[in-house]
Amino acid sequence: MKKIVSKYDRMLLASLPRAIFPGRIEVVVDEGEAERATSYLMRHSLLGFDTETRPSFRRGRLYQVSLLQVSTDDVCFLFRLGIIGLPPCLKRLLSDREITKVGLAWHDDLHALRQRGKFEAGTFTDLQSIAGQMGIEDLGLQKLYANIFAEKISKGQQLSNWDADTLSEAQKLYAATDAWACLRLYREMTRMKEEGYELLTTDQPLAAAPAGNVSGQP
Secondary structure (H helix, E strand, O other): OOEEEOOOOHHHHHHOOEOOOOOEEEEEOOHHHHHHHHHHHOOOOEEEEEEEEOOOOOOOOOOOEEEEEEEOOOEEEEEEHHHHOOOHHHHHHHHOOOOEEEEOOHHHHHHHHHOOOOOOOOOEEEHHHHHHHOOOOOOOHHHHHHHHHOOEOOOOOOOOOOOOOOOOHHHHHHHHHHHHHHHHHHHHHHHHHHHOOEEEOOOOOOOOOOOOOOOOOO
């Protein structure tokens, strides 16, 4: 039975192996590509979602959401919303009620996406809600992934320019990994809820990772 903790010690992150999306990454920069990508994605029943927004370092200046990442197990599409906006095909995907779309803190992401275009939200699942039901208090993606898989998601590109003319390879990998991680977390957390797990609770973060938390294995 896998062991997890209610609070994860940030000091442990540095010693963990890095989690990296293992599949193909496709950058979408026009509506034709977006149509083909969404047609492929809508053949799946479960997808990982995330967004990125250019950071603002000036008070009062905010940017619209720059990127929408949608991932299957083996391919992640990066839709450059700063270039293509929110075309009808993406609105269809976001509104679809048959496909379960998994993300983290999706209320904020949906609000940001609606600044690009109006749509009715379809079926979304927020990992933070599942984590709360399991007794997990650290709800950020990095700590949540470390707690469940004993692997580290790098946040080195989080404050990079997501509106750059060309995304760097590091940005692409970062964006794809975040969306794929949501998909992987959903499957494992659902399995754990069904089959059982041991929650170690403490008022302070633990000084060592739980012994039963084996990277990438149930």
